[in-house]
Amino acid sequence: MPIFRPDEIKIAALLCTVLMTALGPRIASAALGEPEITVQSDVAQLGASIKSSEVRAGYRVHEIQLPSGTLLREFVAPAGNVFAVAWNGPAPPNLRQALGKYFDALVSAPKPKFVDHRHLQIQQGDLVVQGSGHVRAGFSGRAYLASAIPSGVNLGDLH
Amino acid sequence: MALMRALWMGLGAALCLAAISCGGGGGGSSGTSSTPPPPPPTNNTVSVIVDQGPIVNGSPIGSVNTLFTTVTVCVPGSTTNCQTIDHIQVDTQSYGLRFLASVLTITLPVETLPNSSNSLLECTAFLDGFSWGPVATADVQIAGETAKSLPVQVIGDSRFPTVPANCSGMSTGTAEDTVTLFGANGILGIGPFELGCGDCDTNSHASSAIYYACGTTCVATVVPTAMQEPNPVTRFAADNNGTIIDLPTVPSPSTGEATLSGSLIFGIDTQSNNQSGTQTVLTVNDEAELTMTYNGQPLTSSFIDSGSNGIFFTDSIVTCAAPPSDPTSGIVDFYCPSNTLTLGLSIQGANGVMANNLTFGVGNAITMLDNNQTFSVFPQLAGTLPAGNAGTFDYGLAFFYGKRVAVAIEGDTTSVGTGPYIAF
Numbered sequence: 331m332p333i334f335r336p337d338e339i340k341i342a343a344l345l346c347t348v349l350m351t352a353l354g355p356r357i358a359s360a361a362l363g364e365p366e367i368t369v370q371s372d373v374a375q376l377g378a379s380i381k382s383s384e385v386r387a388g389y390r391v392h393e394i395q396l397p398s399g400t401l402l403r404e405f406v407a408p409a410g411n412v413f414a415v416a417w418n419g420p421a422p423p424n425l426r427q428a429l430g431k432y433f434d435a436l437v438s439a440p441k442p443k444f445v446d447h448r449h450l451q452i453q454q455g456d457l458v459v460q461g462s463g464h465v466r467a468g469f470s471g472r473a474y475l476a477s478a479i480p481s482g483v484n485l486g487d488l489h
Numbered sequence: 490m491a492l493m494r495a496l497w498m499g500l501g502a503a504l505c506l507a508a509i510s511c512g513g514g515g516g517g518s519s520g521t522s523s524t525p526p527p528p529p530p531t532n533n534t535v536s537v538i539v540d541q542g543p544i545v546n547g548s549p550i551g552s553v554n555t556l557f558t559t560v561t562v563c564v565p566g567s568t569t570n571c572q573t574i575d576h577i578q579v580d581t582q583s584y585g586l587r588f589l590a591s592v593l594t595i596t597l598p599v600e601t602l603p604n605s606s607n608s609l610l611e612c613t614a615f616l617d618g619f620s621w622g623p624v625a626t627a628d629v630q631i632a633g634e635t636a637k638s639l640p641v642q643v644i645g646d647s648r649f650p651t652v653p654a655n656c657s658g659m660s661t662g663t664a665e666d667t668v669t670l671f672g673a674n675g676i677l678g679i680g681p682f683e684l685g686c687g688d689c690d691t692n693s694h695a696s697s698a699i700y701y702a703c704g705t706t707c708v709a710t711v712v713p714t715a716m717q718e719p720n721p722v723t724r725f726a727a728d729n730n731g732t733i734i735d736l737p738t739v740p741s742p743s744t745g746e747a748t749l750s751g752s753l754i755f756g757i758d759t760q761s762n763n764q765s766g767t768q769t770v771l772t773v774n775d776e777a778e779l780t781m782t783y784n785g786q787p788l789t790s791s792f793i794d795s796g797s798n799g800i801f802f803t804d805s806i807v808t809c810a811a812p813p814s815d816p817t818s819g820i821v822d823f824y825c826p827s828n829t830l831t832l833g834l835s836i837q838g839a840n841g842v843m844a845n846n847l848t849f850g851v852g853n854a855i856t857m858l859d860n861n862q863t864f865s866v867f868p869q870l871a872g873t874l875p876a877g878n879a880g881t882f883d884y885g886l887a888f889f890y891g892k893r894v895a896v897a898i899e900g901d902t903t904s905v906g907t908g909p910y911i912a913f
Contacts, residue, residue: 377696398697421697422614426658437662441617442819444553444858444870445672446798448582448883450616450661451822451875459661460875461616462801462883464582465685467776467790469616471875489879 362415362429362457363475366406369394375427378402386487388480389413396423400469405488407480414474414488422461422469429473432457436473532633533728533755534762535559537736539886540748541865543576543674550669553858553865554798554886556734558677558753560586562595563628565638570595571628576674579734579753580796581896581911582777583678584685585718586629587613587642590622591667592674597625597643600716607702609716610649611642612656614697618663618670620644621652624700629721631677634755636724640716644671653707655696676796679732680777681909682899683723687775690714723898728756730901731908733763734795738891739868743829743852746866749890757895757903765895765905770912771838777909780837781882790880791836793894793911797885799823800849800871806830808873809855823854823872834882838910849887866890 361372369392373380381393381401390406400419407413417423426433439454450461450471456478461471472488479485535558542552556579563571572595574588600609600623613620622644629636645666652664665671678685686699689712693700698709700717722729736751754763773779773792781791783802809825830851836844852869868887888894897908905912 396697397695400697421694422616422659424655424658424696425660426654426662433658433662439661441661441663441670442822443551443815444798444819444823445617446555446796446885447580447615447617447672448794448797449801449822449872449875451819451873452661453821462875462881463616464777464792464794464796465584466680466682466687467778467792469614471616 361404361412361427362432362473363478364412364430366390366410366412368430369404369406369412372402372404372427376402376424388482398423402428403489405474407478411478413478413480414472416470416472416489417461418468418470418489420468422463422471425459425473429457429459432473432475530760531727533760535632535753535755536750537579537734537753538748538750539736539866541863542672543668545669550672552672552798553867554870555672555865556736556795556886556889557673558631560675560677561630562588562593562597562641563630564595564597565626565628567628574674578673578676578796580676580678580680580794581732581734582680582792582794582796583676584680584682584720585642585678586627586639586675586721587620587622587644587678587718588675589666589668589671589673590643590646593643597627597641599623599625599643599648600640602702602710602716603713605702605704607704607710608649609710609712610701610703610707611718612653612659612699612701613642613644614656614659615665617661618665619652619656619660620665620671621649621656622646622666623649624716624718631721631753632755634722634725634728636721639721639724640718641721642718644675649703651707653698653701655698655709656701659697677721679720679722679896681731681773681896681911682777683719684714684717686717689717720898722755725755728759728763729898730759730903731757731895731897733757733893733895734889735893736889736891739866742850742868742890743857745857745861745864745868745870747861747864749866757897757901758905763895765903765912768893768895768905768912769842769844770840770906770910771836771842771844772840772906772908772910774839779839779911781884782835782837783832783882787837788880788882791882791884793836793884793888795886795889797883798870799885800851800887801874801883801885802871802881803874803879806851806871809853812855820854820858823870824851825853825855826851827853829853829869834884840906840910844913849884 463469541549702710
């Protein structure tokens with residue numbers, strides 16, 4: 331059962347987004363490693379909508395419904411940075427946007443030797459990207475920054 | 490199917506007439522009139538092999554547990570402007586025939602969308618990269634089976650170098666447009682459906698599109714069903730209701746083998762060599778998935794997949810340590826138990842039918858791969874599934890070793906059921 335946050339952070343984030351869209355240069359669409367505020371810019375850039383925001387023990391999760399039908403979840407540490415994103419749905423998300431500045435690390439990462447077209451597991455420095463799936467059924471996966479995972483958070487919960 | 494049958498009977502009649510005509514010119518040495526023999530059945534069997542893959546720069550690319558076959562492709566209408574291409578991967582979890590442009594020596598005509606001069610391009614988002622290229626048409630022959638003017642994808646076609654950001658963004662950003670990166674000269678997707686996309690005739694899928702209309706720029710587009718890339722088997726004149734992959738048992742499963750050869754047979758119950766027997770028939774859902782129960786857990790998004798090179802599932806079995814020389818090696822995602830494990834599994838079709846008491850082995854991936862570095866057949870190669878797959882067991886090509894596995898296409902009926910099903 332998601333616990334919806336009745337608090338100010340979301341409102342503040344919305345206000346900030348509005349202000350920065352109006353006044354400032356466009357925020358990079360990055361989410362991973364970026365402040366929570368970029369969750370909102372992700373939503374705008376991706377033509378998506380926030381489906382829910384939930385507080386869990388030690389972190390927050392924003393669930394974003396993408397136009398493709400895929401759900402993208404962004405995990406936010408208490409300090410306010412996005413430390414992981416995860417997805418599940420008919421199409422992979424745009425990783426260039428979801429990974430932001432870390433997308434280049436993904437592109438340049440050495441490819442695993444025994445790769446097929448159904449799985450992806452890449453570790454490049456602090457960045458871990460994992461995914462799997464096939465046509466008709468859909469795709470799921472996640473990307474996280476290993477050193478940014480708040481203490482006490484179970485990797486198994488990041489999906 | 491009625492049309493197919495009519496065409497087939499027409500072809501049969503034409504061949505009969507040809508036989509009579511030829512017989513008439515034979516000089517009449519025999520005094521008795523005889524019924525002309527029936528036309529020889531279409532050769533519906535092509536050989537398949539698991540080996541180290543296509544040769545690039547003098548060496549095989551080093552494939553493991555990857556099934557390959559050979560396909561002949563012609564410019565539509567031509568019987569001379571043709572090319573026979575080996576090391577086409579056989580994949581039961583995708584749909585359509587794709588070639589790497591770098592191996593094609595003939596030029597195939599690109600499909601043009603109706604009411605425009607826009608070319609039809611396709612983005613195939615594999616997880617490890619994307620493949621971008623035009624949908625072209627070709628006359629395709631595999632064994633004696635032919636599909637005329639079949640839509641196929643040409644991956645990495647230099648005529649269409651600009652990849653939409655939404656296509657490259659849906660993966661690692663790596664263009665799988667070389668044989669080495671793609672892992673084959675092409676891929677033959679023969680899953681249990683006609684099409685990989687169920688609604689691309691009415692839904693362009695916007696930011697996650699498969700099909701693009703390309704003029705000066707490329708935009709996501711809907712595509713008439715007939716122009717989409719189908720499972721080529723559905724376009725054969727005969728033997729078009731499914732396939733059978735027949736592979737021998739691997740003699741030494743714990744060490745593996747250099748190669749393994751078998752057959753890909755087209756059609757089910759259409760000829761004497763593809764008759765159904767008493768096998769277990771498991772239907773699959775719309776996502777080509779069924780339920781596998783492992784460790785007491787029913788995993789409802791499981792699948793049997795000739796295109797997966799291992800047995801992938803979630804367990805606490807120890808994973809491999811990366812060798813110091815290759816710290817980012819993908820080997821860390823495979824299992825490395827100290828002793829070979831024998832594990833149990835049951836599979837339940839969407840029709841409720843069970844295949845019980847199956848067993849599979851899990852060996853030490855590093856030991857197996859290091860001990861025989863020129864081997865390509867590893868029945869006990871198994872690995873982890875990435876996160877978010879709590880409900881999945883992905884049983885790769887190893888499932889097919891030592892079995893005769895039929896894949897029936899959606900809506901097509903055989904003597905033992907109606908597709909989509911998998912039977913073994």
